[in-house]
Amino acid sequence: MIYLDNAATTKIEEPAFNAMLPFLKEEYGNASAVYELARRSKKAIFEARKNAASLIGAMPSEIFFTSGGTESDNWALCGAYETFRKKNTESSGHIITTAIEHHAILHTAQYLESLGVSVTYLKPDHEGLITAAQVTEAIRPDTFLVSVMTANNEIGTIEPVCEIADAVRGIRKDILIHTDAVQAFGQINLQGIAKHADLLSASSHKLGGPKGVGILFIRDGIKFSPFMRGGMQESGRRAGTENVAGIAGFGEACKLAFAGIDSKISAEILLRDRLIAKLSDITDVIINGPYNAGDYLKRLPGNVSVCIKGIEGESALIMLDREGICASAGSACATGAMEPSHVLKAIGRSDDEAKGSLRFTLSHHNTMEEIDKAAGIIAEIVEKLRNGKNF
């Protein structure tokens, strides 16, 4: 098996797995209790909070553990809305986001629209880029939130989030800036981002941690509604007994990512550029998203997204699966069927081009041999599909 779907999820890192084990067995204490057993759970959560904070240059007190990226995104948008409505009973307010966000943002925004909120969905350029000027031009007197993703999950475009945050703040100080960093967290250097954004979502299983854990970063000092009500966990902002094992594994994955981010980035760029070069040799292949060899300031190091003319990504994925290669096309629905990608449409791909999309997301655990082998199989499959009949 060759695993090239690391944007969907990653294999858990061995140290992260090991860090979880005590809390699944002997260290079962509820972190809220007073005795020694509980204190060890509490300490593990504290360590994890520090490690997660270090990846974005935040303080531990600004990190709130959630059940994952989707919850964090839901909380960010709904929390911002509730916070706004508490002060403004007359107006339902306005959100600025983009047309290429993950469904966790888009579907939450649509939900808020159904409650009366106005939402502006900014269109990116042909590489998937949103500019600060676009965002500031969209600001209205009732705008209460800007949410622009840190990096796109499908085409890998890295958005100028810090610049956007500064530009918005230059105009209005009371607009919250959120960024969905699920795809970028632990993949690229986000050291400065906590100085610019107010809210940031991230997920554990995209960087070698376990599934079912994430964070919402909430900048110190901002007023923000809780999402889950109940006990006083997470400073009363996100109630519920902590998923200690998950949090401990997540923390360990953050620690690994922090220590190894530069070598990880260079390894992934080499693999990525190799695969892009090989796929570019196939005729009629479009690379989606910004691409300069060696560059990771505009594109995620591990992301390869292509549209291959004359084939259906859906069939190609199944044939790749038959060959033991894990890849993806657009984002998947709960049924497992492929949706026509809203991201590819937003960057101007035709329906036919979007149908032929494939996404390979690499990790530093992949090898050059794997990439070469996969590239060879992809080329064969494309030829088969283009020749039509397999009879």
Next chain:
Amino acid sequence: MSKTVVVGMSGGVDSSVCAYLLKEQGYNVIGVTMQIWRPENVCDIADNGGCCGLSAVDDARRVAETIDIPYYVMDFRSEFQKWVIDHFAAQYVKGLTPNPCIECNRHVKWEALLQKARDIGADYLATGHYARISQLENGRYSISASKTAAKDQTYALYALTQDQLAHTLLPIGEYEKTDVRKIAEEAGLPVAHKKDSQEICFVPDGDYASFIEKEDGVTVPGPGDFVTPSGEFIARHKGITHYTIGQRRGLGVPAGERIYVTDIDPASGKVTLGSNDDLMTSVVSADDIRWMGLEGIAPGERVRVKAKIRYNHPGETGYLESAGEGLVKVTFDKPVRAAAPGQALVFYDEAGTYIYGGGTIIKT
């Protein structure tokens, strides 16, 4: 090397057993569920409590896991919309009575799905239909009745081409329905006791008129007149999409005797109500002819057939002959009741064993 077959799995017992049987027979089986439901937005999901036929997919996936075959969901929503739903609505607006299963089989399953199956390297497409495929003495492939006489699904398969039939497997046709359930039970398939589906899958409540009204881009004809066979006004009606030929219930017209819809005229919006006798006809004509067991029919030739004018029609014997370019007619030995334009006229050999061909009933 064993042959590869893609099995269209609906999550029901028949297609599940189909996959199981083929796997037992040594085929390399790939399970596929066609996603034909339209995109739903997040607010619909909150209202309807689900998305994209998840339970059907869950059932099919559990069966695939049980019998250990690879399983995929493929997106056929645009094909289904175009060939089945749009066609269905357009036919109703024209006063016709379409059979969407025929269109789905013809265009979605045996064109789009078969092509995808070929794309991924399959030799055959298989489904859980109660029908069999055989090669006749003249070398042509045809569809014949399944072992389960009570569940004959040949009618909706008449439009398949020779090439499609050559690449199709229908293993369920060799079994009785009761045996199929038994096989499912013995194989431990989690759908062994699932109810058979009824009605048209995309209009589960059977209210076609409201379904059509909700379709984008469809202008539903407004109210019109109910008239007698001689053209006299009886009452106003809700619009022609609310009626089909042979309908008796829901007319809202008080009458001493039993009255039925005997004719629908989309141009004038008139719906004719008449007696049961007015519904009887000896000659039924059809166009858009697809030949299966027979290669065709020469002008002047008369062939003895048994023909069906709707799904579940037991069939009636008669003569098949050409009625001009691209048209045929069947003259029945005994009159048939309520032949509705838009439905299929499917003609079999005289014993009713296998399909000669079929077409769409036209108004004469």
